[in-house]
Amino acid sequence: MTRILGIETSCDETAIGIVDDGLSIRANAVATSLAHHAPYGGVIPEIAARLHVETIWDVLSQALSEAACTLDDVDAIAVTQGPGLPGALLIGVAFAKGLALAMDKPLIAVDHLAAHLHAGEMAQPGLKPPYIGLLVSGGHTLLCAAYGEGKFEVLGQTRDDAVGEAFDKVAKLLGLGYPGGPPIDRLSEEGKADRIAFPRSSSKLPMDFSFSGLKTAVYQHLTTAKNAPGVKEVQRIHDRQAIADVAASFQEAAVDMLLTRALRACQRTGIHQVVIGGGVASNSRLRGRFADAAASKKLHVVFPPPALCVDNGAMVAGVAFSRLQRGELASLSITADPDRCLT
Numbered sequence: 001m002t003r004i005l006g007i008e009t010s011c012d013e014t015a016i017g018i019v020d021d022g023l024s025i026r027a028n029a030v031a032t033s034l035a036h037h038a039p040y041g042g043v044i045p046e047i048a049a050r051l052h053v054e055t056i057w058d059v060l061s062q063a064l065s066e067a068a069c070t071l072d073d074v075d076a077i078a079v080t081q082g083p084g085l086p087g088a089l090l091i092g093v094a095f096a097k098g099l100a101l102a103m104d105k106p107l108i109a110v111d112h113l114a115a116h117l118h119a120g121e122m123a124q125p126g127l128k129p130p131y132i133g134l135l136v137s138g139g140h141t142l143l144c145a146a147y148g149e150g151k152f153e154v155l156g157q158t159r160d161d162a163v164g165e166a167f168d169k170v171a172k173l174l175g176l177g178y179p180g181g182p183p184i185d186r187l188s189e190e191g192k193a194d195r196i197a198f199p200r201s202s203s204k205l206p207m208d209f210s211f212s213g214l215k216t217a218v219y220q221h222l223t224t225a226k227n228a229p230g231v232k233e234v235q236r237i238h239d240r241q242a243i244a245d246v247a248a249s250f251q252e253a254a255v256d257m258l259l260t261r262a263l264r265a266c267q268r269t270g271i272h273q274v275v276i277g278g279g280v281a282s283n284s285r286l287r288g289r290f291a292d293a294a295a296s297k298k299l300h301v302v303f304p305p306p307a308l309c310v311d312n313g314a315m316v317a318g319v320a321f322s323r324l325q326r327g328e329l330a331s332l333s334i335t336a337d338p339d340r341c342l343t
Ligand code: KG4
Pocket: 011, 136, 137, 138, 139, 140, 163, 164, 165, 167, 168, 179, 180, 181, 182, 185, 278, 279, 280, 281, 282, 283, 284, 309, 310, 311
């Protein structure tokens, strides 16, 4: 049995997981600095990095106590090297190097996006590549084909905002607070998704995404809506049903774009398995629409449970297992690589 401790600090979660043989989760401890960013309506990199420093030892203690083990019982230390916020990544990388050096353990540098996809394999241990990966978070919107360990082909990416960022910005326009995905998801249940025909972007690159036009369309709708004629402050719309209709119509357009690109990727590659990861993968409408598509188009769609969709240390420890087996170790001279992408 090989036990790996995985450290994740790429954004606002300070997370450490302990996983046996790449699949069996012993601990998945997370501390989030979300509340500290909420007043600003988005993640402030300096605050995220400072809070990683403040909480990482506590998160380590929590993970070791959850797994009922000590650092001596761990065979290797894995860490997210990138992509992510440079200052935030640096804390995790420095901490991991310190642990590896002090405990004389091998170090494995992990790609954050590959880790998100590995969460699908942890959620469903029988799952084997090839599969289409759809990564949807506050920082990323990316479609790829996963052919095997470390073998990815990027099929499409967002040309502007990430889809989670679009949820967050639209929620801000609607006065729903930060992060915006969960309240839009909840409020949309009361709204009519076909009430407003928000645009679905198209591109010469058929598997690329764009969400800035959709976000602008929501803003324009709000500032010219019938019940706020000529008023530029969107807060003037007080009607809960009207807000719910905007939320549901926006969500439908965003989910439509994700679904159509993913289906296109399946059609073009002939791959019929899809793994969806990242915070937006918790969205109930996204899950529902993919479940319908899975049934009608005979696809196998994997949504990891929410604890494995958001940033977490277990997925980092999990994806590191095969790298350790292949002897792909990192040296103690590595640093953060904010631009790393599916390597
Ligand atoms: O993966 P994640 O926890 O952090 C990174 O961005 O790396 O994703 C956070 C994003 C936020 O933009 C948040 O609004 C969105 O995921 N999100 C959701 C839902 N839950 C979280 N978006 C739509 N529906 C949800 N239920």
